Amino acid sequence: MVGVTLGPMTDTDWDAVAATFDDEPDHGLRDPLVREAWAARLLAWLPDRPADVLDLGCGTGSLSLLASEQGHRVTGVDASGAMVEHARSKLAGRAAVFLVGDAGAPPVGEERFDVVLVRHVLWTLPDPARVLRHWRGLLRTGGRLVLVEGVWGTVSPVGIPADTLTALLAPLVADVRVERLSGDARLWGREVEDERYAVLAQP
Numbered sequence: 461m462v463g464v465t466l467g468p469m470t471d472t473d474w475d476a477v478a479a480t481f482d483d484e485p486d487h488g489l490r491d492p493l494v495r496e497a498w499a500a501r502l503l504a505w506l507p508d509r510p511a512d513v514l515d516l517g518c519g520t521g522s523l524s525l526l527a528s529e530q531g532h533r534v535t536g537v538d539a540s541g542a543m544v545e546h547a548r549s550k551l552a553g554r555a556a557v558f559l560v561g562d563a564g565a566p567p568v569g570e571e572r573f574d575v576v577l578v579r580h581v582l583w584t585l586p587d588p589a590r591v592l593r594h595w596r597g598l599l600r601t602g603g604r605l606v607l608v609e610g611v612w613g614t615v616s617p618v619g620i621p622a623d624t625l626t627a628l629l630a631p632l633v634a635d636v637r638v639e640r641l642s643g644d645a646r647l648w649g650r651e652v653e654d655e656r657y658a659v660l661a662q663p
């Protein structure tokens with residue numbers, strides 16, 4: 461935790477970066493090997509029957525598309541209208557809905573989900589403990605949180621370390637598993653040295 465910046469990343473204009481966001485290998489998943497690596501992880505993380513997946517901070521919808529291709533129904537939420545437009549066109553014709561809204565309090569009313577899927581978003585949100593409590597409340601009985609996070613950079617790292625995230629989850633869930641992702645270069649399109657991981661949590 462020491463030396464890691466944790467908290468809202470207020471200086472990114474997500475509308476402005478939406479058009480080029482998918483240029484990063486792990487964002488756009490355009491390289492078949494990178495795409496295959498993420499598809500294999502999602503297959504293991506998501507239920508083995510068609511499920512309702514809430515993708516929060518969905519960005520351009522790259523993970524939403526993989527989940528949809530695996531037979532799941534997707535609701536995506538992002539604060540950026542431009543990101544949501546990209547996601548809508550990427551998943552056009554599929555059983556998927558995209559909403560502009562706050563990932564910390566998504567505009568889904570009374571709807572509940574089998575999976576709350578969040579990649580690279582939690583660490584940017586103020587009060588992650590409150591947000592995690594809210595996300596747990598969006599799950600149906602038997603549902604799960606799939607949180608993909610990390611600590612990016614080695615000189616001035618930013619992000620949320622796995623230990624911090626599991627400590628925040630401990631009072632909220634019965635089962636937490638951390639899957640380390642840094643060693644799998646196929647996910648990132650290159651070797652990485654910083655901390656990258658997924659947390660699978662079930663109340």
Ligand SMILES: C[S@@+](CC[C@H](N)C(=O)[O-])C[C@H]1O[C@@H](n2cnc3c(N)ncnc32)[C@H](O)[C@@H]1O
Pocket residue numbers: 474475486487516517518519520521522523537538539540543561562563564578579580581584585
């Ligand atoms: C690093 S990108 C990750 C996008 C996507 N989850 C992925 O893995 O490709 C962060 C995304 O979170 C969105 N975001 C940031 N703060 C948000 C908030 N408070 N509510 C909803 N979306 C937010 C941004 O617009 C952006 O699309």
